[in-house]
Amino acid sequence: MILDKVNNPNDLKKLTLEELNSLSNEIRELIIKKVNTTGGHMGPNLGIVEATIAMHYVFNSPVDKIVFDVSHQCYPHKILTGRKEGFTNPEKYHVYTGYTAPEESNHDLFKVGHTSTSVSLATGVAKARDLKEEKGNVIALIGDGSLSGGEALEGLDNAAILGSNIIILVNDNEMSIAENYGGLYDNLKLLRDTNGQAECNFFKSLGFDYLYVEKGNDIEELIKAFEKVKDIDHPIVVHMHTEKGHGLDVAEQNKEAFHWILPGTLDKKDDSTAQVEVENYTSLTKKFIMDKAAEDKTVIAVNAGTPGVFGFTKDFREKLGKQYSDVGIAEEHAVAYSSALAKCGANPFFAVMSSFVQRTYDQMSQDLALNNSPITMLVYWGGLSGADATHLCSFDIPLISNIPNIVYLSPATKEECVAMLEYAYKQKERPVAIRIPNSELISTGVKDTTDYSILNKFKVESKGEKVAILGLGDFLGLANLVKDELKSKFGIDATVINPRFITGIDEELLEDLKQNHNVVVTLENGQLDGGFGEKIARFYGNSDVKVLNFGGKKEFSDRVPLDELYERYRLTKELIVEDISKLL
């Protein structure tokens, strides 16, 4: 294997073109095998193998600095920068993260996982170089899909006037996770179709010098291009046309499905992209939207470039037609757009992942909440998880629930979820967000007839005494477990409460609890700081009722298994009861 001779980027420079090409095949095979075993980003990494080899052949990392956007395409880079054992040795498959990680290597500058950040970061890297009067190339590697994000566009506008070396490497594979949306993409197509010669050029209009590389999976062509721009004294965009999933037939043909795959996807005999639909909170929400859209032409499903998360499949998109808006990676736009849609009488459902809703605070505050626009916002995957530090979903409650006017709901069952969707759809008073549970579907079989327009009414699930346990959303189950444990260990019949409303407290009920409860316990699936429980603690601050808040610690946990997090945060029935027992 050629790779045996390559332990760092310098080793590349001694290879012939033929060897480099062989190396690309070796790397591709490793990635396919590893990703099919562990799951991960397949298409983005297969598409960038040749460019990564050419980059490290021409530039001198870490003196020259490469900033990866999202960094979900950094596997070939990791293989070439001293971390190949994470791909050659199945026992070490989990040693390295799926994103750039400075703690792993000095070839990685930033911990990155969210999109559209590379150009701004690279501009800072380049400016620091200039202030320190140092030399070297600074390269931002960004995919076409990431270009539509506000941070990327702000970054391009600023990078263009840096006045010194910065190379924006646009990896144009004609895809975001799903298809691209936005006027920008017509311009990229025009540039591809004219071999980069069209006068009307988005990058040039921002002031960049520009170079087009049609064969973005051809090492020789890429080396030529990179050698041309190396040590350039001004900002330039190198626009290279690559193929997502390059070299793996099924990935080339199913670009969206093979963006990120589950373990074993390639081993499935039948069509690996087809998925059996089991009813869960996501599928029932999707069905709800489809049914409403069929009967109400003003219903519109909005999302920002991650339709797969919400089950917005091709079938769904085609069925909705004009009633479907994927705005590309552009959450800020998505919120303002949805707000205006609702204000003008349409019925938008804006679906967003907890981790990515972070990109749009000001729009939720100003465009949406201040205007009390009656949109339905669907927040997915909210909760503690064993995810990478870059993709935690534990901050949405602090983020959303402290904005005035927004009503943020947390269903605990299928029936509540449906009732909340109905309420959010029908009401015209305010923005309503629903935290769609990421857990197994729980059904009571009994229709929820709650009138959610009466805000902040908590539901007493079972009436007891001494201890009251507030289990928010999918933590209602844990609350019931705690109740049982209290009964069996201490003979206490605890009260269990299902708050349902995250954004306000049921003062009447909490006041009532004082009569025959000494301890109130809150359980929330997310970060405690700034969250739900603290508001309960504040409410009881002037009383004799003791309050215990359970939830996540303020930290960026990084791939910590969920069970371990639950132990760390004392989120098991045993530990919770242990803490309660100290107050009995």
Added chain:
Amino acid sequence: MILDKVNNPNDLKKLTLEELNSLSNEIRELIIKKVNTTGGHMGPNLGIVEATIAMHYVFNSPVDKIVFDVSHQCYPHKILTGRKEGFTNPEKYHVYTGYTAPEESNHDLFKVGHTSTSVSLATGVAKARDLKEEKGNVIALIGDGSLSGGEALEGLDNAAILGSNIIILVNDNEMSIAENYGGLYDNLKLLRDTNGQAECNFFKSLGFDYLYVEKGNDIEELIKAFEKVKDIDHPIVVHMHTEKGHGLDVAEQNKEAFHWILPGTLDKKDDSTAQVEVENYTSLTKKFIMDKAAEDKTVIAVNAGTPGVFGFTKDFREKLGKQYSDVGIAEEHAVAYSSALAKCGANPFFAVMSSFVQRTYDQMSQDLALNNSPITMLVYWGGLSGADATHLCSFDIPLISNIPNIVYLSPATKEECVAMLEYAYKQKERPVAIRIPNSELISTGVKDTTDYSILNKFKVESKGEKVAILGLGDFLGLANLVKDELKSKFGIDATVINPRFITGIDEELLEDLKQNHNVVVTLENGQLDGGFGEKIARFYGNSDVKVLNFGGKKEFSDRVPLDELYERYRLTKELIVEDISKLL
């Protein structure tokens, strides 16, 4: 007066061109007089008089819908849409807000005050029209300065592919609040210089049709242009070249100073733009940066288009030269850029207003905090205020302090502010934010020698018993007043504590307080929900100590005088002591 005949936009349509021109003079005079009396946005409104008249002459508001960006240029619009008495009658000068306000008129669609929102909002308005199969023009009026914001850029990318009528009216006065920064602005200049004929056109590259109007303060030219694009069936940008401050010599010549003026500015005999520098927290912070920049070439002052707020005057900018970055309205870029600067060994000071830091949550979380980049972030104007609902500064603590890794400091005195600046500048461990007080300077005259690298150590200002009062930042003064009141009314010697750290609690000290304190009171200048006090309530939840949290309610207060807010939130020494007394 022609204006006597104009009560709504329809009345305009009966006027001759000559009358329209006279009307523009009348409106200009009214604005100059009113703004000089009450203070407000002068330049933006003077520049848009003609375009507003022409818009309302050609289009049919409110059937045709106009969305204003920032809406600080809506005074002529208010005058023409039934609200002229707010400008003709000094007694009614304060009746209408300085921004669009749907509660005032159906010609105003959204409550707006933050920048860069109009294109996204207008796209939603237009899409709602299409879903409802209605007709009518949708117009977004956006200034050149606002174009650089991520939300505006995301919006343009999406508006361009709407496939139906939307008119983006770019009001190019060659200025943001201060000068523009970004590659985009070179393209606008090229378009102006070529009378809109240059092939390399930012708007066309996004897919827009395009029309240039050189004489943006000429009603006749504007009417012609608007008539051309009225009822167009696809997205178009009308790029009009206007003059900020048009028709008022001193405003034309001092565009930045006359963007927004204080009452009576025009009546000053001497150079009205010169300001006497009294020492305050802003001036001492500015001086600190200048001194450091002089001795350390890696120091760089970063801000996003609002240099005046921080005292970053022309003199300051010129002195700093390459060590000054105004990134334009682009807070997301500013944070990522600063993070990278710090990560690569430079020393950025990123200055931002509390209200506008809202535009950059994800970057603070992902680009900055997750990477632990040692920037110094300076947050100005944080606190409760009588501001418009669009410009409240009460959310920065919930926003920033619940992000892991960031250390957010709140100085109570000049000496603490300086010591914190020194600490933030020198340390290399983490992002440090400082909430620069907006209050009068308080000096102890004694150097603060605290080692702030020892995190979360609160300072006991005076040791007492029974009641402990935690006065955060500029509310330390209020804490002392409460102490005095408790002494005089109840003979209690309360403990006063200056927390200084917003982002963590001094568990040891709080534990100690339990020994001889029954009541702990927190005072914070900002919203309670998600803020500092709730964390103290959570800490004491399992103890016998009673906690009272004082701060702002979760609401968008709108131009409510500060004294009234203090009453509402029980933030006076009398009300606080009244609440404490119930627990004694």
